[in-house]
Amino acid sequence: MNNKTNFKIKERELIATRVFNTPRELIFEAHSSCKQLKNWWGPRSWPMEECTMDFRESGTWHYCLRGPNAGDESWGKVIYKKIVRPERIEYEDYFSDKEGNINSEMPGMQITVEFIDQGDATKLVSRTLFDSSDALQSVVDMGVKEGFAETWDRLEEHLAKLAIKD
Incomplete structure (x- = not known):
């Protein structure tokens, strides 16, 4: 089975697709808590080091990815719009500051x-x-496709570790 991440761009939309050899309940759960996400979200050189989450519709997820150089950090804020367990998660995703204020310039x-x-x-x-x-x-241009693919590589590694524990 090919586990490569595939990308397609359609006008204003970036579509990423990948098949994981994992039951969907487990992969859904990997998206639903800071404890899980800290193991795989972000590129290897920019791991998630801070995270707060209220995983419910209208809830938020606020996190920080820290880079390899002192002071390198990227804050993000998610607002969950719809959660259909274990089928779909819909959310708005923004760049933010440490306090969770949305960066309107990004x-x-x-x-x-x-x-x-x-x-x-x-x-x-x-x-x-x-x-x-x-x-x-x-x-x-900022490298979202490469970062996305590496993040999903990390997700696959995390899921494999979870499967070993079962």
Whole structure:
């Protein structure tokens, strides 16, 4: 099975797809708590070191990725719009500051993550909608596709460790 992350760009939307050899309940749970996300969210050189989460519709997730150089940090804030366990999570994702104030100078994103049951495997589809094609291009230029692929590589490694514990 090919576990490579595939990307497609359609106007203002970035679509990432990958199949994981993991039941969807387990992969959904890996998205639903700081304890899980700290193990895999973000590129290896920018791990998540701070996280608070209220995983419910209208709840928020506030986190910080820290880079390899002193002072390198990137704060994000998510507002959950719809959660259909274990099928889909819909949320707005923003760059923010340490206090959780949204950075209006950076592009916001509307994200839908689908967890498609394929028996012992799960097809993960992440659809990220931007306000404009220019906003999408700006995050592509920042390396979002490479960071995304590496994050999902880390997710796959984390899921494998969870499977060993079962």
